[in-house]
Amino acid sequence: MDGGGGGEHTLLSTEIVNRGVEASGPDAGSQTFSVRVRRRLPDLLQSVNLKYVKLGYHYLINHAIYLLATMPLLAIAFGSLTREEIWDDASCDLASLLGYFAVLVFTAFVYYMSRPRPIYLIDFACYRPSDDLKISKEDFIEQARKSGKFDEDSLEFQSRILKSSGIGDETYIPKAVMSQEKCATMKEGRAEASAVIFGALDELFDKCRIRPKDVGVLVVNCSLFNPTPSLSAMIVNHYKMRGNVLSFNLGGMGCSAGIIALDLARDMLQAGPSASGDLAVVVSTEMVTFNWYQGRNRSMLIPNCFFRMGCSAVLLSNRRRDFRRAKYRLEHLVRTHKGADDRSFRSIYQEEDEERIKGLAISRDVMEVGGQALKANITTLGPLVLPLSEQLIFFVTLAWRHLVGGGVQAGAGSMKKKLQLYIPDYKLAFEHLCVHAASKGVLDELQKNLGLRDSDLEASRMTLHRFGNTSSSTIWYELAYLEAKELVRRGDRIWQLAFGSGFKCNSAVWRALRRASTPTRSNPWLDCLHRYPVQL
Known part of the structure; x- marks a missing residue:
């Protein structure tokens, strides 16, 4: 085994699978088993792909290009104006000063108007x-049994999943x-959609004190229920x-579609022709x-064990006058799509089972x-969010690895440790983290690999x-x-991280513009906040 393969086994897990009774061959009539080897969540703190680092700096340069483009104009305007000319009344008349001042004002105006x-x-x-x-885990299994839709093996499997799911006894499902x-x-799907979407929007319009006709952009994302007319038309x-209205x-587009919808709404607001600005509403549900x-x-x-009723509605604005009443400002949004890889594409896949019953298969x-x-x-x-000190340390270790010919192959023992890439x-970079709560297992693995605190x-x-x-x-x-x-x-940075089918992983970074006040009656946690956090 080479120097880089010593840790490969740590990415693998084994599972013994009972394949049943052999029907034919020399082992006919006997139980047969196989050993299945598969990968776990990779160690995110031990590897990095340089092309994605370059992509991050490409985003950073794009954000700064508007300011950098104004520097040559300033140099041209003031490069030939010496200190003596400024103070020499004989060579610097009023017309020259006004001309240079006009160039300065024009440059500032171009920068102000061209930035997003x-x-x-x-x-x-x-x-x-x-x-x-509301339904508890116990009632979930009991009602599923009474519905007659599941056999005992399926009920037992769902019961085991629920016990280790991290889900409590007050989640919501439609009757x-x-x-x-x-x-x-379609009838039941539309009924649920009307309840959750209109419930969230009524609350949003009431909180923000706006009329629905004030909205110029409407984006709705719902992955698996797509009727005609659409939910946005509804x-x-x-x-x-x-x-x-656009x-x-x-x-x-899966569980990460909420950030994709944010990205679309942002682009529409920044590209919109309205000089006075506009409002956008983003609705996310399933x-x-x-x-x-x-x-x-x-x-x-x-999915039966984890997915529950819910919907969010978000009001965005590109009007500068809304700065005073806004809660957050969008700082960065980064999207990653791994759909070119076949395993990623089929990892969450909607299809029919052997009995032609439609479902969502989790690989x-x-x-x-x-x-x-x-x-x-x-x-x-x-590169968009990390402090400069962290980036400098990262690039020093990265350059050192390249100079010595690649860290893990440069030797054994202490040398390998010295050349390990700094993550x-x-x-x-953030004060708060909002990671998509897919399951307890996903959150546990994420915490371990990113070195996060409880x-x-x-x-x-x-x-x-x-x-x-x-x-x-x-x-x-x-x-x-x-x-x-x-x-x-105020000033806190919030990282929203979501992932879903495709396979996609998306991030949105917000900066708080004011301190969160005492929760109002519209906050969904108001009736149970005193009980949280709970020990899981």
Whole structure:
């Protein structure tokens, strides 16, 4: 084994699989077993892909190009004006001074007008269903048994998953999924969509004191339920929004689609023709009813155990006058897509099982491909957010590795340790972290590989416990938790990190413009905040 292969076994896990009774051959009639070897979440702190570092600095240069472009104009304007000429009344007349001043004003004007408009988050709302839709883990299994849709093996499997899921006993599911009737219908899907979407939007419009007709851009993302007319059209119809509203409906993009929707809304606001600015609403949700799986395929039963009702609505603005009332300003947004890789593409896949029952299959490779996407995303994000000291240390170690011919092959023992690439501490770049609460296992692996503290993932774990996995809206329930605990202060940086099918990993970085105030009646945590955090 070479010097670089000593740690390869740490990425592997083994599993003994019972293949049943052999039907033919020399071992006919006997039990047969096989050993399955698969990868775990890769160690994110021990490897880095240089191309993603370069991509991060490409983003950084793009953000600074507007300021850099003005420097030559200033040099031309003032390069020939000496100190003696400025103070020599004989050679410096009023017309020359006015001319140079005009160039300065013009340069400042070009920079001001050419830079992207800041995007402000005025406020957001998270839908909290009524208490009659609450369900405990025990009641979940009992009602699933009474519905007659599952056999005992499937019920036992779901029971085991729920016990280690990190989900509490107060999550919400639609009543239709536990009825004896078929629930995956357009009627039930539309009913759930109307309840969660209109509930979140009503609260948002009330909090922000705006009319639906004030909205110029509407972006809705829902991965698995995409009716015709679309959900965005349903919103336009319900609120009688204006005829020139720019509406978009994103489907099939998984749990990270909320940040994709933010990216689209940002681009539309920054490219919009309105000189006075505009407002955008981003709605993120998923329909539990329409995607409820009633078969026996275990990989498709997993989403039943984690996904719960939820919806978020976010109000964005590019109007500079909204700075005073906005809560946050969007600093950075980085998207990573690993769909070119076949394993990543099929890691979360909607299809029919052997009995032609539609479901969402979760591959055993999802942890590994998710880790690779996460590594690429945070490596690209690093140059945009990390302190200069961390970046300098990283580049010194990177240059040293290249000078000696690559760290892990440069020798054994202490030399290998000396040449190990330094991975920056991402905790120095943010005060708060909102990671998509996919499952307890995912959060545990992420904490271990990124070296995070329990407090860093408190919002994610408590959201998973209280509301379950609400798909793309989960990161907003986590931000609502931070606000309810009054942990957000002016100037704090918040990192929202989401990942989902495709496979995609996306990051959004916000800066708080004011301190989080005492939670109002609209905060979804208000009725249970005194009980959190809980020990999981």
